[in-house]
Amino acid sequence: MMRYVFTLAVLAPTMAIDNGLALTPPMGWNSWNQFGCNVSESLILSQAQAMVDTGLAALGYEYVNIDDCWQAQERDTNGRLQADTTRFPNGISYVATTLHDMGLKLGIYSDVGKKTCQGYPGSHGSYDVDAETLASWGVDFLKFDTCSLTFEERRDPRDDYTAMSTALNTTGRPILYSICNWGKHDPWLWAPNISNMWRTTMDIYPQYARVMSIVDAQNGLAEYAGPGHWNDPDMVEVGVESTIFNWKHMPATNITQRESMAHFSLWSILSAPIILGLDLTSAPAWALDIVSNAEVLAVSQDPLGATGVSVAEATTGVMVGGVCTTGACSHTQVFLKELAGGAFAAVLINRGGKYDQDDAHFVPETIRLDLSTIGEGSGLFAVRDLWTGEDLGVFEGEFATPEGVEPHAAVMVRLTPL
Numbered sequence: 001m002m003r004y005v006f007t008l009a010v011l012a013p014t015m016a017i018d019n020g021l022a023l024t025p026p027m028g029w030n031s032w033n034q035f036g037c038n039v040s041e042s043l044i045l046s047q048a049q050a051m052v053d054t055g056l057a058a059l060g061y062e063y064v065n066i067d068d069c070w071q072a073q074e075r076d077t078n079g080r081l082q083a084d085t086t087r088f089p090n091g092i093s094y095v096a097t098t099l100h101d102m103g104l105k106l107g108i109y110s111d112v113g114k115k116t117c118q119g120y121p122g123s124h125g126s127y128d129v130d131a132e133t134l135a136s137w138g139v140d141f142l143k144f145d146t147c148s149l150t151f152e153e154r155r156d157p158r159d160d161y162t163a164m165s166t167a168l169n170t171t172g173r174p175i176l177y178s179i180c181n182w183g184k185h186d187p188w189l190w191a192p193n194i195s196n197m198w199r200t201t202m203d204i205y206p207q208y209a210r211v212m213s214i215v216d217a218q219n220g221l222a223e224y225a226g227p228g229h230w231n232d233p234d235m236v237e238v239g240v241e242s243t244i245f246n247w248k249h250m251p252a253t254n255i256t257q258r259e260s261m262a263h264f265s266l267w268s269i270l271s272a273p274i275i276l277g278l279d280l281t282s283a284p285a286w287a288l289d290i291v292s293n294a295e296v297l298a299v300s301q302d303p304l305g306a307t308g309v310s311v312a313e314a315t316t317g318v319m320v321g322g323v324c325t326t327g328a329c330s331h332t333q334v335f336l337k338e339l340a341g342g343a344f345a346a347v348l349i350n351r352g353g354k355y356d357q358d359d360a361h362f363v364p365e366t367i368r369l370d371l372s373t374i375g376e377g378s379g380l381f382a383v384r385d386l387w388t389g390e391d392l393g394v395f396e397g398e399f400a401t402p403e404g405v406e407p408h409a410a411v412m413v414r415l416t417p418l
């Protein structure tokens with residue numbers, strides 16, 4: 001019988017940057033999607049405190065990442081990056097020490113080119129000194145962007161990214177290396193050798209259609225990821241109140257609670273880094289509940305380190321640009337991820353129309369997963385709903401969602417072989 005093979009990530013040698021980090025997808029928070037350039041010491045420390053107070057830190061969230069705009073406009077007289085003294089009056093090392101005392105880690109942002117995306121000094125030509133500076137401050141994570149290299153010079157950046165990887169290794173400090181070159185130049189082919197994660201697409205923003213287009217862009221990439229090196233479909237938009245690309249003039253496009261559950265289910269099954277974007281100090285309870293679901297996070301953090309893949313997708317009717325143009329349409333999809341110990345996780349999503357979850361053209365759908373082709377055991381699986389925490393029973397041959405799944409919603413289950 002034809003069986004799905006999910007062993008690539010396990011068999012592939014671990015080739016990542018030599019820092020021993022990210023054996024499971026990194027978990028943390030980043031300032032960009034909610035706060036844009038409004039970063040400061042007080043913002044970062046208050047988000048860190050909230051990470052502890054909300055219980056997220058105890059669940060494994062650890063990186064608190066300052067994105068763009070922390071820098072002064074100019075390097076110092078020794079050619080070193082320096083923080084903006086108004087935003088960070090005590091410097092970055094103070095923030096790092098404070099986070100470390102809280103049991104957390106500090107992430108920071110720079111750019112492989114001469115300027116960051118917001119026009120601050122980039123690291124081009126200064127990779128060694130910048131790696132040293134970050135290490136001396138106690139930084140634990142570097143997001144390395146790609147503005148003003150591919151735009152101005154339009155060339156393959158892999159040598160530059162490799163130079164920074166070498167520079168980080170040379171410091172001797174384990175610094176998680178997160179490459180952010182938007183999926184250009186097929187980073188999954190070369191970044192696993194030199195980094196812990198690499199962006200696979202342009203920026204996410206809090207809109208369901210954008211989230212799903214990024215999911216589609218992950219097709220075919222599972223085999224490149226594994227412990228120490230991960231595909232990065234960008235940050236988690238659950239609870240983020242923001243705009244397209246964080247451009248102030250654009251309208252907010254926030255995602256709903258059920259879209260957020262689908263998004264978080266997919267990031268977990270795709271073994272994406274779980275880097276939250278919402279304001280942790282004022283997060284609504286529903287958003288915190290989603291990102292705190294320990295059983296869903298256990299799928300993300302499963303030690304086998306496989307990446308889930310789409311195993312079934314079905315559409316009916318005619319959709320143009322994600323809008324149904326016939327009387328009724330449906331669009332369902334099933335993702336499957338192998339877990340340690342022979343178990344599996346599945347996400348069964350009713351994708352509906354791209355833009356309107358309550359569109360009359362889309363209705364709740366029963367979604368089915370063929371169990372006959374997975375696993376090596378008896379073919380019997382105990383199925384548990386990870387969002388409701390309900391044991392749904394023992395299934396053989398096929399699992400069908402007990403109820404219709406609403407458009408833009410997902411059911412996520414764990415399948416334990418018996």
Ligand code: GLA
Pocket residue numbers: 032067068116117118145180202203
């Ligand atoms: C790029 C990145 C974003 C963010 C901004 C900051 O667009 O892709 O994630 O870091 O730059 O300027």
